Amino acid sequence: MAKYLLLKHYRGAPAAVNDVPMDRWTPEEVTAHVQYMEDFATRLEGTGEFVDGQALAPDGMWVRSDGEGRPPVTDGPFAETKDLIAGWMIIDVDTRERAIELAGELSAAPGAGGEPIHEWLEVRPFLGAPPTITE
Amino acid sequence: MDRVMDAARLRTLVPAVIGTLGRRGADFAAAEDAVQEALVEAVRVWPDDPPRDPQGWLVTVAWRKFLDATRADTSRRRREVRVEEEPAPGPAPDVDDTLQLYFLCAHPSLSPASAVALTLRAVGGLTTRQIAQAYLVPEATMAQRISRAKRTVSGVRFDRPGDLATVLRVLYLVFNEGYSGDVDLAAEAIRLTRELAARVDEPEASGLLALMLLHSARRPARTRADGTLVTLAEQDRGRWDQALITEGVAVLQAALARDRLGEYQAQAAVAALHADARTAAETDWVQIVEWYDELVRLTGSPVARLNRAVAVGEADGPRAGLAALAELDPGLPRYDAVAAYLHERDGDRAAAARLYAEAARAAANLPEREHLTRQAARLNAALRG
Incomplete structure (x- = not known):
């Protein structure tokens, strides 16, 4: 029983095996890819392992406080930002091995030519609740 | 009524x-x-x-x-099935329905998460929504987890004794790894273990109940109002729940008298020795080391060995603790935290600060990470003078 965040990157991950930008795929390949992701989430709901999944727009902005009584400062997006998150899925699984297995499956979503992308996904464990018994 | x-x-x-x-x-x-x-x-x-x-x-x-x-x-399904409207009550049961339900819900064919969910619903009577909230997953996900678990055990006969060890493991998980929502899972685990211990002739069930009661007793002192952790040595022992301690010790003594030691009784014995010490300094660490020896003998668990190293450090000094630690795998969870503690007691504050920072990076939960970070910060501030 541990939650993991599977992170998909627009930029910043090592290059995928089938590394063709999505806008060069055929429309059918895009549809097949989206369908694979949806089926994957549905299947995880069925196994009782799905927690949440969201996609993110690539164009964000940077915001910081500029002191009390002043509006926050906004900036960006910065083209040079190396790490850009495309979306996430949160899973709740029994073991680390299961998290790796599922990330592997998600990474095999079809891309250009209908071939699996084999993209790198970042897998990050959640910090959980402290156990009651530690001694 | x-x-x-x-x-x-x-x-x-x-x-x-x-x-x-x-x-x-x-x-x-x-x-x-x-x-x-x-x-x-x-x-x-x-x-x-x-x-x-x-x-x-x-x-x-x-x-x-x-x-x-x-x-x-x-x-x-357009199928005819004859169902009796007013069935006879059936033969007097020669099995304990409730006990059979514990076995079924913790059946070895279920994953731990599924067994926990099914036990809380069918034995504990919690709703799917309550269980989902307690474990921070969507209700739909928890509903699926439970219905899959039911399918998994659908072929299991209702009338055979099951595996008590897996039942105890599931209840331990509910107690130890429960998140907190509206439902107090620790209290629920105690209730279910109490019911179980009354139904089986097995000292380990009582051992687990004692373990839960003794750890529950410390709950008021374990965290500050802001949620930060208070170490065992620093806890205000006046805030420990004496009623729970009294009950836990009595349950444990009755179990130990049966002379069938198991891991939960041994863990409860350690907790009872802590409960027995009016101040941290009065703790009987020599006896605690002996119980950890038993626990290591019973389980071979690396976590028990790590905790034993801490106890050895208290009983025989930090050098002895570090020597015990040196025999263990440095990749163990909390290894660096234990090493940091022992190095500080041994006077090596620089090593302790570095190890506390390492331990914070590896912590599996936020309160522990913050606690370890503060330890590193405290030592670094002292080192800067």
Whole structure:
């Protein structure tokens, strides 16, 4: 029983095996890819392992406080930002091995030519609740 | 019964009602669903119209729900199934329905997460929503986890004794790894373990109950108002719950007298020795080391070895603790935290600061990470002078 965040990157991950930008795929390949992701989430709901999944727009902005009584400062997006998150899925699984297995499956979503992308996904464990018994 | 039962008492009736439906011929999954529906109706109806016999009421309503569901099912499938409207109560049970339910819900074919969810629903009588909130997952996900678990055990016969070790493991998980939502899972684990210990002739069930009671006793002192952790040595022992300690020690002594030691009794014995010390300095670390020796002998667990190294450090000094630690795998969870503690006691504050920072990076939860970060910060500030 541990939650993991599977992170998909627009930029910043090592290059995928089938590394063709999505806008060069055929429309059918895009549809097949989206369908694979949806089926994957549905299947995880069925196994009782799905927690949440969201996609993110690539164009964000940077915001910081500029002191009390002043509006926050906004900036960006910065083209040079190396790490850009495309979306996430949160899973709740029994073991680390299961998290790796599922990330592997998600990474095999079809891309250009209908071939699996084999993209790198970042897998990050959640910090959980402290156990009651530690001694 | 002339007054409304509270939800907690209502839930205690659930296993027996599921058992009664089972003896009347309902399969476990359908019986469990029907009882959940009856619970919902009880919560709605009882405040205005409390039944004299709550359990009888639940059996009647749950059986009706079961028949309704069966009819709906059969008509959907256009199949004829004869179902008795008023079945005979069946032969007097020679098995304990509630106990069988514990075994079924913790069946070895289930994953730990599934067994926990099914136990909380079918034995604990919690709703799917409550369980989902407690474990921070969507209700739909928890519903699927439970229905899959039910399918997994659908072929299991209801009338054979099961594996007590897996039941104890599941209850331990509910107690130890429970998140906190509206439902107090630690209290729920204690309730279910108490019920179990009364039904089986097994000192380990009592050992687990004692372990839970003794750790629960420290709960008021374990965290500050802001949620930060207080180490055992720093806890205000005046805030420990003496009633829980008294009960835990009594339960443990009765279990130990049976002379069938197991891992939960050994862990409870350690907790009892801590509970026995009025101040941290009065702790009988020599005896605690002996109990960890037993625990290592019983389980071979690396975590027990790590905790033993801490105890050795207290009993025989930090050098001895570090020597015990040196025999263990540095990749163990909390290894760096233990090493940091022992190095500081040995006077090596620079090593301790570095190891606390390492330990913070590897911590598996936020309160522990913050605690370890503060330890590193405290030592670094002292080192800067």
